[in-house]
Amino acid sequence: MRAAVFYSPNNISIEERNSASSSGNNEGKEILVRMNACAVCGYDVNVYRNGHTKVRAPVVLGHEICGELMESPNIPISHTGLNENAYKLDLVEGTRVVLSPVVPCLNCMYCDSGQYNLCTHLGEIGSSIDGGFAEFVRIPNNTLKIGGLIPLPNSLTNEESTLIEPLACCLNGFKRINSFSNDVVERKTFVILGDGPIGLIHLQLAKYLYGARTIVVGRVKHRLQSAKNMGADFVIELEENKDSPTSVIKEVLDLTDGKGTSVSIIATPNPDAFEVAAGIASKNSIINIFAGMPRHPSFQLDPNWVHYNQIALIGSFSATPKLIRESIELAAEKRGINLSTIITHRCKLDEIYKALEITEELLGLRVVINSF
Numbered sequence: 588m589r590a591a592v593f594y595s596p597n598n599i600s601i602e603e604r605n606s607a608s609s610s611g612n613n614e615g616k617e618i619l620v621r622m623n624a625c626a627v628c629g630y631d632v633n634v635y636r637n638g639h640t641k642v643r644a645p646v647v648l649g650h651e652i653c654g655e656l657m658e659s660p661n662i663p664i665s666h667t668g669l670n671e672n673a674y675k676l677d678l679v680e681g682t683r684v685v686l687s688p689v690v691p692c693l694n695c696m697y698c699d700s701g702q703y704n705l706c707t708h709l710g711e712i713g714s715s716i717d718g719g720f721a722e723f724v725r726i727p728n729n730t731l732k733i734g735g736l737i738p739l740p741n742s743l744t745n746e747e748s749t750l751i752e753p754l755a756c757c758l759n760g761f762k763r764i765n766s767f768s769n770d771v772v773e774r775k776t777f778v779i780l781g782d783g784p785i786g787l788i789h790l791q792l793a794k795y796l797y798g799a800r801t802i803v804v805g806r807v808k809h810r811l812q813s814a815k816n817m818g819a820d821f822v823i824e825l826e827e828n829k830d831s832p833t834s835v836i837k838e839v840l841d842l843t844d845g846k847g848t849s850v851s852i853i854a855t856p857n858p859d860a861f862e863v864a865a866g867i868a869s870k871n872s873i874i875n876i877f878a879g880m881p882r883h884p885s886f887q888l889d890p891n892w893v894h895y896n897q898i899a900l901i902g903s904f905s906a907t908p909k910l911i912r913e914s915i916e917l918a919a920e921k922r923g924i925n926l927s928t929i930i931t932h933r934c935k936l937d938e939i940y941k942a943l944e945i946t947e948e949l950l951g952l953r954v955v956i957n958s959f
């Protein structure tokens with residue numbers, strides 16, 4: 588099979604590989620999925636340029652995957668947290684699926700409670716083991732056991748389906764927001780810090796699930812235009828070396844009559860975003876740190892500010908197969924969530940460098956590899 592193999596920063600090579608060979612220490616039965624489409628995530632670009640502690644090269648990147656089964660998994664899917672009846676849909680040869688990239692250990696306390704994304708020995712397809720920038724991807728036994736292959740309805744295209752995994756990650760954050768949000772007064776104002784594909788998926792969810800008033804803060808004109816097209820009530824365009832956290836805070840407060848926001852979602856690796864989120868938070872509000880920050884920034888946090896204002900400071904990371912199934916339902920409804928609006932470019936596997944560059948240079952939103 589053809590695969591784009593990451594060896595070291597700035598070194599990816601397209602080569603022929605034996606599709607039967609597998610990397611990592613997967614035990615038990617594995618099955619092959621033929622790739623239909625795989626989206627290029629900002630994480631892939633970060634690894635391509637800088638490497639990552641999670642990545643053991645040589646490895647094939649790509650974790651936003653839509654494919655079809657080469658054989659039936661034919662193993663009991665029965666680990667904690669699954670609704671088996673909903674799940675035992677026929678996974679047979681040819682079934683179109685979305686893949687959960689999570690490879691859990693099934694031995695830790697998080698796995699015991701079905702929180703596989705928090706597994707203490709987490710492996711990830713497209714990171715620690717081979718992923719979707721290849722003709723085939725091999726699914727480890729533990730991913731099969733947790734129901735990590737989820738069948739797709741015909742109403743979702745291959746391209747759209749690559750964005751189910753990021754949608755599920757965003758939905759994970761919304762579930763956590765939801766557990767605090769009953770206290771939020773008045774109509775909810777969500778501020779989304781970041782205008783990338785992830786920011787815009789958060790925008791769609793905030794509008795659809797909460798009917799929220801939304802403000803998107805970003806730096807890229809065409810992306811902010813997309814945010815407006817998707818229904819953002821306001822956008823704030825940052826200018827390089829001109830805007831400071833203080834000026835963004837003032838703009839948001841002006842837009843909210845000084846009341847501030849109910850929910851802020853940090854969907855950018857820019858560490859200034861936390862200062863902004865703190866400056867615009869109303870009492871009883873929620874801040875979700877969704878994005879990983881490349882530089883491990885430290886920021887000042889006043890415990891008294893959290894205490895007296897009842898601020899809920901939360902994080903969210905990755906998603907479980909259960910959230911992927913819910914995301915498929917949300918996207919298939921075709922009401923508030925339209926994943927096709929997030930896809931702007933298509934490339935062949937041979938054009939992987941181009942796909943990574945388009946992503947890195949923020950020329951569009953998501954690039955999808957759709958020909959292998």
Ligand SMILES: [Zn+2]
Nearest residue numbers: 628630651753
């Ligand atoms: Zn991703």
Ligand SMILES: [Zn+2]
Nearest residue numbers: 692695698706
């Ligand atoms: Zn575990």
